[in-house]
Amino acid sequence: xxxxxxxxxxxxxxxxxxxxxxxxxxxxxxxxxxxxxxxxxxxxxxxxxxxxxxxxxxxxxxxxxxxxxxxxxxxxxxxxxxxxxxxxxxxxxxxxxxxxxxxxxxxxxxxxxxx
Amino acid sequence: xxxxxxxxxxxxxxxxxxxxxxxxxxxxxxxxxxxxxxxxxxxxxxxxxxxxxxxxxxxxxxxxxxxxxxxxxxxxxxxxxxxxxxxxxxxxxxxxxxxxxxxxxxxxxxxxxxxx
Numbered sequence: 001x002x003x004x005x006x007x008x009x010x011x012x013x014x015x016x017x018x019x020x021x022x023x024x025x026x027x028x029x030x031x032x033x034x035x036x037x038x039x040x041x042x043x044x045x046x047x048x049x050x051x052x053x054x055x056x057x058x059x060x061x062x063x064x065x066x067x068x069x070x071x072x073x074x075x076x077x078x079x080x081x082x083x084x085x086x087x088x089x090x091x092x093x094x095x096x097x098x099x100x101x102x103x104x105x106x107x108x109x110x111x112x113x114x115x
Numbered sequence: 116x117x118x119x120x121x122x123x124x125x126x127x128x129x130x131x132x133x134x135x136x137x138x139x140x141x142x143x144x145x146x147x148x149x150x151x152x153x154x155x156x157x158x159x160x161x162x163x164x165x166x167x168x169x170x171x172x173x174x175x176x177x178x179x180x181x182x183x184x185x186x187x188x189x190x191x192x193x194x195x196x197x198x199x200x201x202x203x204x205x206x207x208x209x210x211x212x213x214x215x216x217x218x219x220x221x222x223x224x225x226x227x228x229x230x231x
Contacts, residue, residue, distance in 0.1 A: 033218075045158065045205060045222035047221055052216055053216065100171060101158050
């Protein structure tokens with residue numbers, strides 16, 4: 001079974017609008033971390049935001065916020081005031097527990113921002 | 116700007132060539148990673164080094180040989196590759212593998228490898 005599910009292969013958003021990228025996860029661990037990365041066409045994976053399973057507040061980093069709903073096992077990324085430079089692939093990822101646990105990625109969502 | 120650098124940016128090699136990919140980080144991180152990423156797919160973990168020791172090898176074929184000369188450097192030696200090995204190879208580093216769930220991996224810009 002997939003541990004990270006991103007159901008939107010592609011999305012379009014108008015410049016200056018907000019957009020939500022969906023991510024659901026599957027784990028039986030109580031302790032885990034959730035990450036979002038941005039990958040422009042140049043290839044570099046850029047870390048955007050982190051949410052820990054015990055964090056009570058939703059994480060925010062500038063125009064990025066993470067809508068964390070633990071009971072629903074969802075960790076959606078919200079980008080406010082979209083810019084043309086936000087056009088990229090976005091990956092949701094999770095690490096479970098501690099120790100030698102790998103970072104597991106979802107399949108990604110391609111976001112296109114339209115002027 | 117990324118603090119993880121990778122060279123070269125692009126590499127074209129024949130199936131009989133030997134080449135190396137290089138990765139360097141100056142963040143004082145003690146864990147370093149190699150990933151392989153095919154087009155339109157998420158990255159796949161290949162190797163993890165923690166404190167300069169190989170801690171994870173995800174059953175990668177022996178034609179890929181990692182090396183960690185010191186805590187800042189990570190190499191990936193390539194020999195007798197196949198055309199299906201053509202991909203983007205990403206290096207990443209993190210503070211300390213697995214100490215906490217917040218241990219964030221920071222990636223380099225990648226090397227686009229083409230095997231002819």
